[in-house]
Amino acid sequence: MADKNVTDMTVGNPTRHILKFTLPLLIGNLFQQFYNMVDQVVVGRFVGPYAIGAVGACGSLNFLFFSLSSGLAVGIGVIAAQYFGAGDEKQLKKTIANSVYVLASSALLVTLIGFFFASPILHFLNTPEEYVAESISYFRITCIGIIGVAFYNGVAALLRSVGDSKTPLYFLILSSVINVVLDLVFVLAFDMGVFGVGLATIIAQAISAVASMVFAYKKISYFRLKKSDLKPDFSMIRDSFKLGAPVAIQNSMIAVSCIALQSVVNGFGPDVASTYTICNRIEQIIQQPYGSLGMALTSYAGQNMGAKKQERVIEGYRRATWIVLVFSILMLPLFFFLGKYFIAVFVTEEEAATVISLGAKGLRITSPFYFALGMIYVPRAVLNGCGDTSFAMINGMTEVVCRIVFANILTRIPALGYWGVWITTGLTWMFTAIVCVVRYAGGKWKYKGIERA
Numbered sequence: 488m489a490d491k492n493v494t495d496m497t498v499g500n501p502t503r504h505i506l507k508f509t510l511p512l513l514i515g516n517l518f519q520q521f522y523n524m525v526d527q528v529v530v531g532r533f534v535g536p537y538a539i540g541a542v543g544a545c546g547s548l549n550f551l552f553f554s555l556s557s558g559l560a561v562g563i564g565v566i567a568a569q570y571f572g573a574g575d576e577k578q579l580k581k582t583i584a585n586s587v588y589v590l591a592s593s594a595l596l597v598t599l600i601g602f603f604f605a606s607p608i609l610h611f612l613n614t615p616e617e618y619v620a621e622s623i624s625y626f627r628i629t630c631i632g633i634i635g636v637a638f639y640n641g642v643a644a645l646l647r648s649v650g651d652s653k654t655p656l657y658f659l660i661l662s663s664v665i666n667v668v669l670d671l672v673f674v675l676a677f678d679m680g681v682f683g684v685g686l687a688t689i690i691a692q693a694i695s696a697v698a699s700m701v702f703a704y705k706k707i708s709y710f711r712l713k714k715s716d717l718k719p720d721f722s723m724i725r726d727s728f729k730l731g732a733p734v735a736i737q738n739s740m741i742a743v744s745c746i747a748l749q750s751v752v753n754g755f756g757p758d759v760a761s762t763y764t765i766c767n768r769i770e771q772i773i774q775q776p777y778g779s780l781g782m783a784l785t786s787y788a789g790q791n792m793g794a795k796k797q798e799r800v801i802e803g804y805r806r807a808t809w810i811v812l813v814f815s816i817l818m819l820p821l822f823f824f825l826g827k828y829f830i831a832v833f834v835t836e837e838e839a840a841t842v843i844s845l846g847a848k849g850l851r852i853t854s855p856f857y858f859a860l861g862m863i864y865v866p867r868a869v870l871n872g873c874g875d876t877s878f879a880m881i882n883g884m885t886e887v888v889c890r891i892v893f894a895n896i897l898t899r900i901p902a903l904g905y906w907g908v909w910i911t912t913g914l915t916w917m918f919t920a921i922v923c924v925v926r927y928a929g930g931k932w933k934y935k936g937i938e939r940a
Contacts, residue, residue, distance in 0.1 A: 494650025543764025554738030562731020564644030572793025632689025740883030788872025826850030
């Protein structure tokens, strides 16, 4: 087929393909982080001093509950990319059709659990009483929007599998603008507080999901399915879960470790909790180039694995490593020396001088570990794209162990105290990166891949 949105990455210059594919993903991810950051800024400046902590207390939980659908989307995308690389249109369309059942069932399950168990979960995590009620409200409303997140992630993964990283970007930008406008309307005009911020977010997510599905159907022929294509294929559904479940479990374990760390942070009081939330938001922005590069590499590796071109997979890994190194070197001095100015974006200096001071030091602790952070994404993306998703659970367990062990040891050292939380973050990145690189170097990924129908 000759769809103009489709890109065959099994031929041509690997660096050009990877960077060209990464750029729209990066812009989209930055926009997504932008409207998440707007949530923080709006609540921090216009709702109340602890409202930012109320939203931040839900960050790891939201990641946990989004993990199942996003992990399954990765599995679906890997299958689709390999069929695309192999030139098997029939199986590719079957993958797209059956993704509906995979995503809908997982999203419904996660939504019900999150909505009805929000209160006991947040109380169990020692969420400060000053804002636990607002945290429950925010978490419940965002859980309702999981269906939109699931289908957007699913469509985006399928589009990336056929080399289209631009289409999801258009609708992320649209939803970002809508989110910002609704944030201000719900909070300033209707005084809906934290609940209004959550409501704005899920409306924006739903719009991006619907719009991307409609556009994909109209512009890319693989998505124009017949009624007969929608018949459930339980072997395809099983394969989607088989590849996607390890990634979902990995993400869930990472989220659990973040929740455990958040519980430790909460024990130091609202100032430290709010500071940690802001630093997390900034570091999520730093991670976007790494994450975007990783998504590009997953599609690139998947297509080339399907086409049986392993030498191109290896070359892509090498070039991506250099990209990560250059970016990390550029970011280090920026956040090491100027961190307080980034923290100040979220709060007014007069009201939160303590938070700004704490946050600046926190960023000085974690910024030297940025290269290690990037080298989690590169090998993991290649492994996922090649079908070695079973490693994802090992990867997730590494983060769980590191965060829990380091946090409970370091924060109990009197000379470190709450600074042990930020040291834990850096050490977790470093050890996880080592495990990922070792797995890639072991070469098991070379023997993975889909079975041809």
